[in-house]
Amino acid sequence: MTAYVQYYRLVPAVPHVVILGGGFGGLDAARALAGAPVRVTLIDRHNYHLFQPLLYQVATASLSPGDVASPIRWILRRQQNVKVLLAEVRGIDMAAKRVLLDSGGSEGHAAQISPPAEIVPPPAAVDFDYLIIATGAAHAYFGHPEWARRAPGLKTLDDALDIRRQVLLAFEAAERETDAAAQRRLLTFVIVGGGPTGVELAGALAEIARQSLRQDFRAIHPESARILLIEGSPHVLATFPANLRDAAAASLTRLGVEVRTGTVVTEVDAEGVKIGDERISAQTVLWAAGVAASPVGRSLGVPLDRAGRVSAEPTLQVPGLPAVFVVGDICALQQDGKWLPGVAQVAKQGGQHAAKNILRAVRGQSLQPFHYRDYGNLATIGRGRAVADIGPLKVSGFFAWLIWVFVHIFSLIGFRNRVAVMSEWAFSYTTMQRRVRLITGGQLWPGSGKVSGPAS
Amino acid sequence: MTAYVQYYRLVPAVPHVVILGGGFGGLDAARALAGAPVRVTLIDRHNYHLFQPLLYQVATASLSPGDVASPIRWILRRQQNVKVLLAEVRGIDMAAKRVLLDSGGSEGHAAQISPPAEIVPPPAAVDFDYLIIATGAAHAYFGHPEWARRAPGLKTLDDALDIRRQVLLAFEAAERETDAAAQRRLLTFVIVGGGPTGVELAGALAEIARQSLRQDFRAIHPESARILLIEGSPHVLATFPANLRDAAAASLTRLGVEVRTGTVVTEVDAEGVKIGDERISAQTVLWAAGVAASPVGRSLGVPLDRAGRVSAEPTLQVPGLPAVFVVGDICALQQDGKWLPGVAQVAKQGGQHAAKNILRAVRGQSLQPFHYRDYGNLATIGRGRAVADIGPLKVSGFFAWLIWVFVHIFSLIGFRNRVAVMSEWAFSYTTMQRRVRLITGGQLWPGSGKVSGPAS
Numbered sequence: 001m002t003a004y005v006q007y008y009r010l011v012p013a014v015p016h017v018v019i020l021g022g023g024f025g026g027l028d029a030a031r032a033l034a035g036a037p038v039r040v041t042l043i044d045r046h047n048y049h050l051f052q053p054l055l056y057q058v059a060t061a062s063l064s065p066g067d068v069a070s071p072i073r074w075i076l077r078r079q080q081n082v083k084v085l086l087a088e089v090r091g092i093d094m095a096a097k098r099v100l101l102d103s104g105g106s107e108g109h110a111a112q113i114s115p116p117a118e119i120v121p122p123p124a125a126v127d128f129d130y131l132i133i134a135t136g137a138a139h140a141y142f143g144h145p146e147w148a149r150r151a152p153g154l155k156t157l158d159d160a161l162d163i164r165r166q167v168l169l170a171f172e173a174a175e176r177e178t179d180a181a182a183q184r185r186l187l188t189f190v191i192v193g194g195g196p197t198g199v200e201l202a203g204a205l206a207e208i209a210r211q212s213l214r215q216d217f218r219a220i221h222p223e224s225a226r227i228l229l230i231e232g233s234p235h236v237l238a239t240f241p242a243n244l245r246d247a248a249a250a251s252l253t254r255l256g257v258e259v260r261t262g263t264v265v266t267e268v269d270a271e272g273v274k275i276g277d278e279r280i281s282a283q284t285v286l287w288a289a290g291v292a293a294s295p296v297g298r299s300l301g302v303p304l305d306r307a308g309r310v311s312a313e314p315t316l317q318v319p320g321l322p323a324v325f326v327v328g329d330i331c332a333l334q335q336d337g338k339w340l341p342g343v344a345q346v347a348k349q350g351g352q353h354a355a356k357n358i359l360r361a362v363r364g365q366s367l368q369p370f371h372y373r374d375y376g377n378l379a380t381i382g383r384g385r386a387v388a389d390i391g392p393l394k395v396s397g398f399f400a401w402l403i404w405v406f407v408h409i410f411s412l413i414g415f416r417n418r419v420a421v422m423s424e425w426a427f428s429y430t431t432m433q434r435r436v437r438l439i440t441g442g443q444l445w446p447g448s449g450k451v452s453g454p455a456s
Numbered sequence: 457m458t459a460y461v462q463y464y465r466l467v468p469a470v471p472h473v474v475i476l477g478g479g480f481g482g483l484d485a486a487r488a489l490a491g492a493p494v495r496v497t498l499i500d501r502h503n504y505h506l507f508q509p510l511l512y513q514v515a516t517a518s519l520s521p522g523d524v525a526s527p528i529r530w531i532l533r534r535q536q537n538v539k540v541l542l543a544e545v546r547g548i549d550m551a552a553k554r555v556l557l558d559s560g561g562s563e564g565h566a567a568q569i570s571p572p573a574e575i576v577p578p579p580a581a582v583d584f585d586y587l588i589i590a591t592g593a594a595h596a597y598f599g600h601p602e603w604a605r606r607a608p609g610l611k612t613l614d615d616a617l618d619i620r621r622q623v624l625l626a627f628e629a630a631e632r633e634t635d636a637a638a639q640r641r642l643l644t645f646v647i648v649g650g651g652p653t654g655v656e657l658a659g660a661l662a663e664i665a666r667q668s669l670r671q672d673f674r675a676i677h678p679e680s681a682r683i684l685l686i687e688g689s690p691h692v693l694a695t696f697p698a699n700l701r702d703a704a705a706a707s708l709t710r711l712g713v714e715v716r717t718g719t720v721v722t723e724v725d726a727e728g729v730k731i732g733d734e735r736i737s738a739q740t741v742l743w744a745a746g747v748a749a750s751p752v753g754r755s756l757g758v759p760l761d762r763a764g765r766v767s768a769e770p771t772l773q774v775p776g777l778p779a780v781f782v783v784g785d786i787c788a789l790q791q792d793g794k795w796l797p798g799v800a801q802v803a804k805q806g807g808q809h810a811a812k813n814i815l816r817a818v819r820g821q822s823l824q825p826f827h828y829r830d831y832g833n834l835a836t837i838g839r840g841r842a843v844a845d846i847g848p849l850k851v852s853g854f855f856a857w858l859i860w861v862f863v864h865i866f867s868l869i870g871f872r873n874r875v876a877v878m879s880e881w882a883f884s885y886t887t888m889q890r891r892v893r894l895i896t897g898g899q900l901w902p903g904s905g906k907v908s909g910p911a912s
Contacts, residue, residue: 047624047893048893064523065520065892065894066520066891071672071894073672078671084631084672084674086625086631158896158897175541416883416889416891420876420891423876427872427875433530435526435872435873435876437503437504437530438521438522439503
């Protein structure tokens, strides 16, 4: 390592690898370049790496944001050839091999009064020799972008805090409501999409209503809340084997979730949702259905698929742009005739592979095609309930849940986060309580002042 | 307890005590009424009770919001005669003995599309027989309300998250900045006010810059950050004995804080602050100086003091309004010729006393004057450094810090929060790391999109 640092100082013209995105793909790419004869710049618009598989637990008040997120520059603090930049990507200038960034934060908070004239804006572009795009995906609303505000999805920490706020506020508003129909509407929760995220959200919401909040209200019975999970295909957890997805559906039903499969949401409006011809009056609608790749791919000038993903070469290169690699949810690639799924393992392995291929290119070697190794799938439904599909092992129930717990604890970054999450889970498991039931951010109700303002 | 519940059901006309505010004063008042023959309604515009003495640790990335806040209705879940309402107080109609609330959250999130016509607004008023006002205080800016946006104060959880965001963003912006003067400005932090909060913030900021962030940056040296603590009086921690406040000032100086006493801030603008005739160019200005009582007192129609507080009778009643009690930061009361300070213990003891006086009134007994018992004062400066002034015990340094740790752990509500805070502190103490260094909420830089939006 020291030897390399010397080398790097003597030869400033080492190739510059720019990585866009500090998620599973980008972070593993940066780590795979540790000690290599390249300079690395990792750019993300958040200062933290997010462990997305546990994000639904932030949205449902079990974990704190700090339990599932770690500062990217802290994770990479000892890797001397990496520089981390907090910035938003505005576009990519392929002719100049340059990433265009937002103009930076020099004006910062002060700009709210008046911008100080003497401050020079920081450089708003970064040149690269190699580029790894790992900017992931956002929600997609089946051609109805207007549903986005009404039916928030779960991709970022701020999404999770918004959902937590909205769910807790629905119970609070119901406690104040005197009209029975309005109360019922406030206590109806619709989750659209029966994949792992939708199943996990529905299970956690059912537990909040039936267990965590049971003693807390005087005018309402939280356990009377109605929780619907809507899935367009015939099954929830459609990618799992038949017996596991049936077990998951049965677990959800036992928790009191109404599982509606083979039916699609045709409207989301102020009142609630429409499923086929049925109107469901619901205050809270959560979106766990479609995703679309990050728009960064658009500035490459190459054809994209319907979900906005970049069709990659087997080497993860972008066709016609040999210096540019795509990994994770923004990358469309087939293996054995099937599209690679949008899961953490595909992103992680892809990031590592792209990094290795760049080092091969630096050394003048030929690049290798990417082979994804599927280690299996896990989904949890609630306290002590999960399904696990790991090679020959296909189990549901408590044992699957233990596997799920250990895999997730083990995958978290940082010893302290592992301890914190483990002790939160031990606490929730034994008391059925959720410690992080805080309504923060934004205004209390529409039309009222910001909650965070001076006392009123 | 069961006997009382029976009684309460048979006699619906038991007196109704309304408590405004779920802070130290309001919560202790509600608890003191447990099992008593009254109905209690506690109203707060947050759903949580906040342990304010540790709020600065949320602002400085040591603790998560969930560690210092607990849902009020969870704290009071077993106290059957209390109903908790999440609402903002609009005013008090003394003629009708009625508290006016915001119109409630029925429209909730849905209102962002279009308000559903059929929903009846919930009752926006609550009648009372007795009223306890414990709505606390907000920041005051010495007649310069325009400084508020530029120099945030630390009263609410959202304040703490805003300050955390702003401090962390300053280092991030400096890492991107290439102009040396602009970088220096980004790495200058001014804290106005040398009371306990200002001292704690300054100490924690110094530790962040010198220890927590030391390895994380490539272009800047976080330890070169300049941290100034400005105090108008001749001493920091002016209410402590002379040897302790000198020890505190020496500790701050050793941590690298520039302590400027006997000097006031005469201007806060986009560029920084003006102290007397000296201009200090600073991106971040934090306010820990003046406070003003919550405006709820204004609707009583009684004279208020300069800080907006209600002058109370010794019984904590409002002069001329025998059914109304004020406790905590909104109450102005002298004891032995000195004004009672705005600290947690005054609020807690006041809340308990107001509750007992109401029960005396219900029973037709005469009310008792309030006597505050001062158990002492503590302030912490940083890792292993504090000052303690507890009766005859006047110590500084590590032993004082241990006292501070145990008093604060012991005072937290909820076993789980105690365990969580203790383990966070054990972690920070040994590693000097701060786990919760997350930039959440709002937009990344002025002019850029909201960080939390779909990927861009």
